[in-house]
Amino acid sequence: MIAVIDYGVGNLFSLRSSLESLGLEAKVTADGADLAAADRIILPGVGAFGDAMAKLTATGLVPVLKEQAEKKPLLGICLGMQLLFEKSYEYGEHAGLGFVPGAVCPLEPDLADKTLKVPQIGWNALQILKDDPLFRYIKSGEYVYYVHSYYGKDCAGSTLAVSDYSIPVTGVVRAGRVYGTQFHPEKSGDTGLRILKAFAEL
Amino acid sequence: MITKRIIPCLDVRTGRVAKGTNFEGIKDVADPVEMARMYNAAGADELVFYDITASYEGRALFTDILKKVASEIFIPLTVGGGINTLEDFDRVLKCGADKVSVNSGALKNPGLIPAAAKRYGNQCVVLSADVKRVDGRFRVFAKGGREDTGRDALEWISQCVENGAGEICLNSIDTDGVRQGFDLEMLDAVAARVNVPIIASGGAGKKEDFLELFGHKGIDAGLAAGIFHQKLLTIRELKEYLNKNGVEMRL
Numbered sequence: 528m529i530a531v532i533d534y535g536v537g538n539l540f541s542l543r544s545s546l547e548s549l550g551l552e553a554k555v556t557a558d559g560a561d562l563a564a565a566d567r568i569i570l571p572g573v574g575a576f577g578d579a580m581a582k583l584t585a586t587g588l589v590p591v592l593k594e595q596a597e598k599k600p601l602l603g604i605c606l607g608m609q610l611l612f613e614k615s616y617e618y619g620e621h622a623g624l625g626f627v628p629g630a631v632c633p634l635e636p637d638l639a640d641k642t643l644k645v646p647q648i649g650w651n652a653l654q655i656l657k658d659d660p661l662f663r664y665i666k667s668g669e670y671v672y673y674v675h676s677y678y679g680k681d682c683a684g685s686t687l688a689v690s691d692y693s694i695p696v697t698g699v700v701r702a703g704r705v706y707g708t709q710f711h712p713e714k715s716g717d718t719g720l721r722i723l724k725a726f727a728e729l
Numbered sequence: 730m731i732t733k734r735i736i737p738c739l740d741v742r743t744g745r746v747a748k749g750t751n752f753e754g755i756k757d758v759a760d761p762v763e764m765a766r767m768y769n770a771a772g773a774d775e776l777v778f779y780d781i782t783a784s785y786e787g788r789a790l791f792t793d794i795l796k797k798v799a800s801e802i803f804i805p806l807t808v809g810g811g812i813n814t815l816e817d818f819d820r821v822l823k824c825g826a827d828k829v830s831v832n833s834g835a836l837k838n839p840g841l842i843p844a845a846a847k848r849y850g851n852q853c854v855v856l857s858a859d860v861k862r863v864d865g866r867f868r869v870f871a872k873g874g875r876e877d878t879g880r881d882a883l884e885w886i887s888q889c890v891e892n893g894a895g896e897i898c899l900n901s902i903d904t905d906g907v908r909q910g911f912d913l914e915m916l917d918a919v920a921a922r923v924n925v926p927i928i929a930s931g932g933a934g935k936k937e938d939f940l941e942l943f944g945h946k947g948i949d950a951g952l953a954a955g956i957f958h959q960k961l962l963t964i965r966e967l968k969e970y971l972n973k974n975g976v977e978m979r980l
Binding site: 547642 | 731734769774824852947
């Protein structure tokens with residue numbers, strides 16, 4: 528069973544449907560016992576970092592998540608990936624879960640091409656830098672769907688894949704059993720489903 | 730790099746796709762779920778559904794369709810039509826929509842866009858603007874393009890972006906249905922004013938129209954209904970043509 532953490536942030540309809548379409552059992556939950564019983568955990572998220580971290584903390588799941596992430600694969604998606612980092616500079620400075628070294632920073636000041644729009648909304652090619660079992664069913668250069676204004680920075684050692692937005696934007700990170708994707712695999716068509724399938728087989 | 734997007738639009742009325750369709754190979758040419766499947770297989774980058782039903786029963790039918798599409802097609806879905814309140818946002822988001830498009834609802838209630846952006850994030854709020862030239866100026870129309878609001882379109886669009894609209898779908902009433910190309914003058918004027926993604930709508934008649942469109946700075950996506958529904962152009966063929974001519978596409 529894959530536990531999808533429900534902490535009141537974002538829309539879980541597509542994520543649950545995409546897992547079900549792969550024949551995977553998914554449970555949307557805010558119960559620590561489900562996280563402990565699960566084979567894998569997904570941390571979704573949409574919105575602002577500070578607010579999301581406060582809501583996640585309020586569920587009381589943070590210590591459980593830290594304990595379980597040593598035992599089983601964890602996947603953070605979009606804002607869920609950003610929460611895996613040490614800190615974020617979105618509207619102030621906020622501490623994250625600290626699984627992945629580095630910080631979440633605004634995209635706009637770092638873009639080499641200032642005519643590009645922020646948020647980055649749309650399909651971008653995923654360039655695989657380090658091979659990983661998560662990429663078992665995809666090739667480098669396949670397109671994935673992004674919606675974000677902040678990105679993971681100073682995390683070269685954990686970065687598995689990037690997308691070009693006039694600078695290399697962190698696409699996939701990994702630290703031990705903890706994975707994160709900045710893009711939405713549940714909205715990235717067949718490519719995204721193949722990434723979720725590989726995650727379910729890790 | 731980020732690709733330009735090709736977006737087919739489905740107008741749904743009491744559970745059926747409203748515009749004339751002419752497809753081979755699908756069982757029910759007016760079934761939105763069948764059409765969504767077909768467009769997904771053809772490489773559509775996103776799907777837009779407009780609910781043009783007036784009745785309550787039709788609304789319930791629409792949310793059922795949305796759920797069905799969202800549970801089997803994993804690309805972004807935008808829903809518009811009859812979005813007047815935060816409850817309307819909530820209703821379609823719970824059925825699997827990723828973005829919600831507002832038009833007349835935002836004109837009637839200026840607080841709708843800021844409230845929705847605060848609750849769901851700017852990326853979720855698409856401003857759909859129906860614009861037409863009146864006395865040489867761009868004016869916003871309401872009620873499906875039937876009513877002149879008297880408002881300046883560029884002012885209105887800028888204001889909505891400041892209030893939290895994360896994307897603009899610009900429908901030119903002047904070029905809609907004419908199939909002689911997108912309204913590039915209008916699109917350029919809007920692109921010069923805002924820095925959020927712009928979806929061009931109205932006027933697509935052939936693949937060259939899209940190539941010309943994407944030659945203009947600041948246009949991120951092209952939306953069309955009739956030419957895709959009537960199979961004058963397939964999405965696959967269009968995307969291959971654009972890619973061959975130097976426009977990056979997801980193929």
